[in-house]
Amino acid sequence: MHLLLTDRLHCPRCGHGFGLVLMTSAMAERRVSEGYLGCANCRERYPIENGVADLRPSPRAPIETGGQRAHSAPEPESGIPPRQFATGLAAAMGAIEGGRPVLLVGGAAVWAPHLLEVLPDEVEIVTLLASPADAVPGTSGVVVGEAWPFPEGTLGGVTLLGDDASPQRLRTLGRLLDPRRRLVVIEPPEGIQARLGGAGLTRFVQGPGLAAAGR
Numbered sequence: 001m002h003l004l005l006t007d008r009l010h011c012p013r014c015g016h017g018f019g020l021v022l023m024t025s026a027m028a029e030r031r032v033s034e035g036y037l038g039c040a041n042c043r044e045r046y047p048i049e050n051g052v053a054d055l056r057p058s059p060r061a062p063i064e065t066g067g068q069r070a071h072s073a074p075e076p077e078s079g080i081p082p083r084q085f086a087t088g089l090a091a092a093m094g095a096i097e098g099g100r101p102v103l104l105v106g107g108a109a110v111w112a113p114h115l116l117e118v119l120p121d122e123v124e125i126v127t128l129l130a131s132p133a134d135a136v137p138g139t140s141g142v143v144v145g146e147a148w149p150f151p152e153g154t155l156g157g158v159t160l161l162g163d164d165a166s167p168q169r170l171r172t173l174g175r176l177l178d179p180r181r182r183l184v185v186i187e188p189p190e191g192i193q194a195r196l197g198g199a200g201l202t203r204f205v206q207g208p209g210l211a212a213a214g215r
Contacts, residue, residue: 001051002031003030004124008150008151009037009149011149012055012056012144012145012147012149016152021039022035023036035047037053052141054143055142055143057145057147086114088207089115090119092205093156093158093183093184094156094180095115101140101156102125102158103126103150103157104126105128106130107161108161111159112138112139126142127142128143129143130143148176153177153179155181157177157178157182158176158182159184160184161187170183170195174196174199182201182203182212183196184212185210185212186209187210192211193211196211
């Protein structure tokens, strides 16, 4: 997890306005591999292990050890080469401007290695993982529960797969999105424009293999 990302997170238990304090026990090149994030309000401690922050309030159930291992992206159904598709993905999010972290949800984390090649260095990629085994080197991995640790309007782009684009999840992610950026759905299902509109995301655009919208 990148050191600077910790300044952008709030306590999932206490919510907006309650930032987290970082304590590290192992760090290299501004990336924390071991330590914890603590809340001064509720005294919760969120562990960071192997570079992945577990931002679920206690008591925490064991995390699955098997994972998708998001290190290589499949060629999308559109047939576009992965590097070219990642360039279009970055543009669709609006992340090429830099400055704010982008979030890859679940299976969309397989695109992280390609996005690392095309995004500006100052854009931190956050991968929302089901398991630390899926962590992608050079990104900030997080595991979350029902509450999300990102303040509203702060993410510089969001990407998820069509299978994960439920109306409830789109509404949640839409609130976290910077109004100038977009949420992207890879291999979007039928009716995605209406689903995005129902989540308050109306600036709809569509390209090969993806659909995107912003507030």
